Amino acid sequence: MRIIAIVVNWNGGAENLRCLESLAAERPAVAHVLFVDNASSDGSRELVARTFPEVEILDSGGNLGYGGGNNLGFARALELAADAVLVVNNDVTFERGAVAELARALDDPRMGCVGPRVVFRGEPRRIWAAGGVLTWRQNLSNLRGFGALDSAEYHGTRIVDYVPGCALLVRRAALEAVRGFDERYFAYTEDLDFGLRARRAGFVSACVGTARAFHAPSSSTGGGYNPRRKYMMGVNSVWFLREYAGARQWAQFFVFDVLTLPLALLDGVFRGHARGVLGKGLGIWHGLRGRRVTADTVRRGGTCLW
Numbered sequence: 104m105r106i107i108a109i110v111v112n113w114n115g116g117a118e119n120l121r122c123l124e125s126l127a128a129e130r131p132a133v134a135h136v137l138f139v140d141n142a143s144s145d146g147s148r149e150l151v152a153r154t155f156p157e158v159e160i161l162d163s164g165g166n167l168g169y170g171g172g173n174n175l176g177f178a179r180a181l182e183l184a185a186d187a188v189l190v191v192n193n194d195v196t197f198e199r200g201a202v203a204e205l206a207r208a209l210d211d212p213r214m215g216c217v218g219p220r221v222v223f224r225g226e227p228r229r230i231w232a233a234g235g236v237l238t239w240r241q242n243l244s245n246l247r248g249f250g251a252l253d254s255a256e257y258h259g260t261r262i263v264d265y266v267p268g269c270a271l272l273v274r275r276a277a278l279e280a281v282r283g284f285d286e287r288y289f290a291y292t293e294d295l296d297f298g299l300r301a302r303r304a305g306f307v308s309a310c311v312g313t314a315r316a317f318h319a320p321s322s323s324t325g326g327g328y329n330p331r332r333k334y335m336m337g338v339n340s341v342w343f344l345r346e347y348a349g350a351r352q353w354a355q356f357f358v359f360d361v362l363t364l365p366l367a368l369l370d371g372v373f374r375g376h377a378r379g380v381l382g383k384g385l386g387i388w389h390g391l392r393g394r395r396v397t398a399d400t401v402r403r404g405g406t407c408l409w
Contacts, residue, residue: 104186104187104206104209105134105184105185105186105187106132106133106134106185106186106187106188106189106202106206106272107133107134107135107136107137107180107183107185107187107188107189108126108129108133108135108136108137108188108189108190108191108202109136109137109139109173109176109177109180109188109189109190109191110122110123110126110136110137110138110139110191110192110193111139111141111169111172111173111176111192111193112138112139112140112141112143112147112148112151112172112193113140113141113142113143113166113172114143114144114145114147115143115145115147115193115194116145116147116150117147117150118193118194118319119138119147119150119151119193120150120151120154120155121196122191122192122193122194122195122196123136123138123151123154123155123158124196125195125196125197126191126197126202127155128197128199129197129199129200129201129202129203132200132202132203132206133189133202134185135159135183136155136157136158136159137158137159137160137161137176137179137180138151138155138158138159138160138161139160139161139163139172139173139175139176140160140161140162140163141163141165141166141167141168141171141172142162142163142164142165142166148160148162159179161175161176161179163175165398166398166401166402167286167398168286168288168289168290168396168398169268169284169289169290169291169293170283170284170285170286170287170288170289170290170293171284171286171289173190173268173283173284174283174284174286176188176190177278177283181275181278181279185275186274186275187206187209187272187273187274187275188272188273188275188278189202189205189270189271189272190268190270190271190272190273191269191270192268192269192270192318194224194269194318194319194320195221195269195270195316195317195318195319196224196316196317197219197270197314197315197316197317198219198314198315198316198317200314201219201314201315201316202272202314204219204311204313204314205217205218205219205272205311205314206272208260208309208311209272209274213306213307214274214306214307214308214309215273215274215276215277215280215301215304215305215306215307215308216265216266216271216272216273216274216277216297216298216301216306216307216308216309217266217271217272217308217309217310217311218234218266218267218270218271218272218309218310218311218314218316219270219310219311219312219314219315219316220232220233220248220253220257220258220310220311220312220314220315220316221233221267221269221270221315221316221317221318222253222315222316222317222318223317223318223319223320224317224318224319225319227253227317228252228253229250229251229252229253230247230248230249230250230251230252230253230257231246231249231318231320232246232247232248232249232267232269232310232318233246233247233248233257233261233263233310233312234246234247234261234263234264234265234266234267234308234309234310235247235263235264235265235266235267235294235295235298236263236264237264237265237295237299238355239348239351239352239355239356240355240356240359240360241359241360241363242336242340242360243292243295243340243343243344243356244264244265244295246267247261247263247310257310257312258312258313259312259313260309260310260311260312260313261309261310261312262307262308262309263298263308263309263310264295264298264299264302264308265294265295265297265298265299265301265308266294266298266308266309266310267294268284268293268294268297269316269318269320270316270318271294271297273301274306276306277301277304277306280301280304280305280306281297281300281301281304284296284297285297287342287395288339288342288343288396289335289339289395289396289397289398289401290335290396290401291332291335291336291339292336292339292340292342292343293339295343296343296346299347328371328376328378328379328380329379329382329409330378330379330381330382330383330406330408330409331382331401331405331408331409332379332382333379333380333382333383333386334382334383334385334386334389334396334400334406334408335386335396335401336383336386337382337383337384337385337386337387337388337389337390338386338387338389338390338394338395338396339386339390339396340356340360340386340387340390341386341387341390341391342390342395344356360387361387364380364383364384367380367383368380368381368384378408381408382406382408382409385406385408
């Protein structure tokens with residue numbers, strides 16, 4: 104199986120090097136690596152070019168977001184006759200042999216999208232995600248096992264609603280059927296949307312727990328409660344609901360996500376992440392008013408919150 108990996112960068116700094124070193128160690132399972140640069144201004148593109156001359160660099164010409172950057176890579180990977188494409192966040196590394204383990208899972212013709220069990224890089228005994236589950240509640244979905252101690256429960260293969268986009272191996276046929284990420288999400292929620300569209304096309308998504316990856320989550324947007332990240336999640340939640348939800352799902356979202364925002368804000372004041380809660384509330388409001396996340400929105404100074 105010819106696997107081509109895609110790493111999308113937007114001002115990722117030296118973080119990219121650790122990711123690319125990990126992918127180099129996954130050869131021959133990973134045949135080729137595409138590095139998509141979304142108009143970075145921190146010198147990270149040049150750093151990668153000097154350090155990894157064998158990596159193919161694609162310049163997007165602007166900040167296309169995570170979805171748009173990966174779609175640029177998808178098109179190139181298909182040109183290069185990829186049998187499967189590995190989407191990798193630049194803050195992810197793999198345990199040796201993990202990609203080959205994922206590839207073996209695609210021997211099952213039902214499988215369209217597979218991913219590893221992902222642990223926190225700084226605390227590898229704890230799960231970050233072992234697949235994703237659509238709940239229609241806070242943030243619309245849960246990362247299976249988030250925060251739990253790593254155990255045998257997460258070491259098998261399990262069907263899930265979607266594979267988080269930080270480490271996703273997708274079969275060529277599934278990619279061609281789904282036609283890549285929906286770029287309108289820009290960043291966040293595009294993986295959930297991808298998983299649902301893959302399922303509608305007849306493909307199964309699964310977490311392959313025998314493969315392990317390490318993740319430093321949300322490094323490109325400043326961490327879990329960064330207001331920019333929360334804003335994007337708020338906007339995209341509304342657009343996802345518009346695409347897929349009925350009255351019951353809208354009601355669940357409002358009860359468990361919108362109506363709890365005042366309590367979350369109070370808690371955020373004491374915990375130091377009130378701006379993140381405000382960012383999410385602003386994102387939901389903008390989504391309801393028909394706005395989308397754009398490169399201008401996420402640039403520094405795009406709103407009063409960042």
